[in-house]
Amino acid sequence: MRTRFTALATLLAASLLALPASAVEVSFQPVADGVYAYIGEIEGRSYDNEGLNANIGLVVTAAGAVLIDSGSSHQVAAKIHEAVRKVTTQPLKLVINTGDQDHRWLGNGYFAGLGIQTLAHADAKADMQARAGEQMDGLKVLRERLDGTRPTLPSRFVTTQDSTLDMGGTLIELRHRQGGHTPGDTLVWLPQKNVLFSGDVVYVDRVLGLHPVSRTKTWLDSFAVIEQIKPHTIVPGHGSVTNLTTAQAQTRDLLLALRTHMKKAVDEGMDISAAVKSFNGQPFAHLKHADVWLPQLANLTYLEMERE
Numbered sequence: 001m002r003t004r005f006t007a008l009a010t011l012l013a014a015s016l017l018a019l020p021a022s023a024v025e026v027s028f029q030p031v032a033d034g035v036y037a038y039i040g041e042i043e044g045r046s047y048d049n050e051g052l053n054a055n056i057g058l059v060v061t062a063a064g065a066v067l068i069d070s071g072s073s074h075q076v077a078a079k080i081h082e083a084v085r086k087v088t089t090q091p092l093k094l095v096i097n098t099g100d101q102d103h104r105w106l107g108n109g110y111f112a113g114l115g116i117q118t119l120a121h122a123d124a125k126a127d128m129q130a131r132a133g134e135q136m137d138g139l140k141v142l143r144e145r146l147d148g149t150r151p152t153l154p155s156r157f158v159t160t161q162d163s164t165l166d167m168g169g170t171l172i173e174l175r176h177r178q179g180g181h182t183p184g185d186t187l188v189w190l191p192q193k194n195v196l197f198s199g200d201v202v203y204v205d206r207v208l209g210l211h212p213v214s215r216t217k218t219w220l221d222s223f224a225v226i227e228q229i230k231p232h233t234i235v236p237g238h239g240s241v242t243n244l245t246t247a248q249a250q251t252r253d254l255l256l257a258l259r260t261h262m263k264k265a266v267d268e269g270m271d272i273s274a275a276v277k278s279f280n281g282q283p284f285a286h287l288k289h290a291d292v293w294l295p296q297l298a299n300l301t302y303l304e305m306e307r308e
């Protein structure tokens with residue numbers, strides 16, 4: 001009996017060991033004619049999702065393919081490239097980094113190694129340089145899946161707040177308003193397709209993230225550009241493909257609520273812990289990670305309002 005039990009246990013252990021570890025699978029879904037998105041999960045960074053807990057975009061033009069964000073690592077970037085090849089035979093010509101958070105640019109080294117141009121707004125540069133080490137540390141959970149990743153600055157920077165790229169007749173407009181989530185946040189607008197890739201200016205389904213480099217004030221300036229554009233379709237930085245109304249409810253309104261509450265608290269001389277405790281996060285409680293993130297957002301916004 002005992003032997004049989006041991007044998008069974010050994011068999012069970014062996015079969016568990018044989019289970020392949022799960023890894024991120026990148027595939028692009030059509031969003032509009034020639035426009036695709038990979039929608040990443042909205043969990044935190046993990047070994048299984050390889051840090052690609054964010055969305056990536058792809059635009060196929062007559063002058064080659066354009067990738068929007070390079071992913072969280074060298075290995076993830078290679079998977080993204082493979083997924084691009086499944087959608088189009090057009091060679092990848094350009095990678096745009098919509099911000100300076102890890103999953104927007106740490107795959108740059110892979111693409112640069114293939115001679116593919118990488119581009120971001122110049123305001124991203126200092127933050128990329130300053131936080132590359134911190135971002136790599138934050139991805140230690142990827143273990144050997146981070147192997148090969150070398151933080152690589154974009155090969156090209158745009159310096160104006162508005163610019164337009166013409167890729168074989170497909171217009172790609174970049175809009176930058178001093179950043180929000182990160183200093184280099186850039187909107188990618190495709191006027192002929194009526195699609196906007198917002199990068200981390202729009203979060204849906206989950207609560208937005210704030211870091212010490214984030215600025216809610218200029219984040220709202222970036223958001224106002226989306227309201228002027230009124231895109232039919234928004235591919236957010238995180239969460240499912242969405243529209244302006246949902247983006248306003250889940251990103252803009254949260255930023256406004258935080259700023260309004262914290263401005264009043266600072267003006268009235270309320271201390272930070274009382275200000276954080278009295279913030280009403282109820283309208284946003286349904287968003288994923290609200291329990292963990294809302295107090296942190298409240299904290300950082302208080303400090304920002306103090307500085308303003």
Ligand SMILES: [Zn+2]
Pocket residue numbers: 054101103200237238
């Ligand atoms: Zn992000």
